[in-house]
Amino acid sequence: MIGKLQTVWVVLTSLFKTRRCTRRGKLIRVWGSLQVIGDVRLGERVRIRATHLPVELAAGPGAMIEIGERCYINSGVSIGAQERVTIGKNCAIGNYSLIMDSDFHSLDDHTQPGVAAPVVLEDNVWLGARVTVLKGVRIGRGAVVAAGAVVTRDVPPCALVGGVPARLIRFLEKSEK
Structure with missing residues (x-):
């Protein structure tokens, strides 16, 4: 009985916490802020x-953040x-x-918006802890980015990258799913 009540509570609070989303799929779960x-x-x-720190999802005027099904986002993430x-x-x-898809201000004049370029993480991508993905980057299907990496350019599919700036470490074996 307690397990069912906890599940119902998580479902209801998740609906409340995602109320500002433009669109939300079924069975979303949110723990924390x-x-x-x-x-x-x-x-x-x-x-x-x-649960440790809030997750921040912020899209400016005319911008959009789209997160695909079955994604997992951990504490302290900012998009x-x-x-x-x-x-x-x-x-x-x-x-x-x-x-982030922009520097959010110009280098010359901090009151002016910076140049923006879309960011794409394809399916089955894994970002380790404290990864930074900068504007204009596409991370290929099945790629893994090691903890602490700063991704400044495109990552090929099924690649393991790491470092600052992120560099190719090796290609991963393709698994049949």
Whole structure:
């Protein structure tokens, strides 16, 4: 009986916490604090575990953040979009990671907006803890980004990258799913 009540409580609080999302799929689960600003779209069965620090999903005017089904987002993650951030299906994003499609201000004049370029994480991507993904990056299907890496350029599918800036470590074996 207690287990059923806890599940019902998580379902109801998750609906409340995602109320500001433009679109949300079924069976979303949110534990902890979620901050949503702008056009944010969540797929089915997205899980957000923000128990240590809030997860921030912020899209500016005319921008959009889209997170595919069965993604897992951990505590302290910040995703900011001035144009578009797209995260595919079955992705995992580690603690304190940062994904942003813009510098959010010009280098010359901090009152002016910076250049934006869309960020895309294809399906089955895994970002370790404290990964930073910068504007204009596409991370290929099945790629893994090691903890603490700063991704400044595209990552090929099924690649393991790490470092600052992120560099190819090796290619991963393709698994049949």
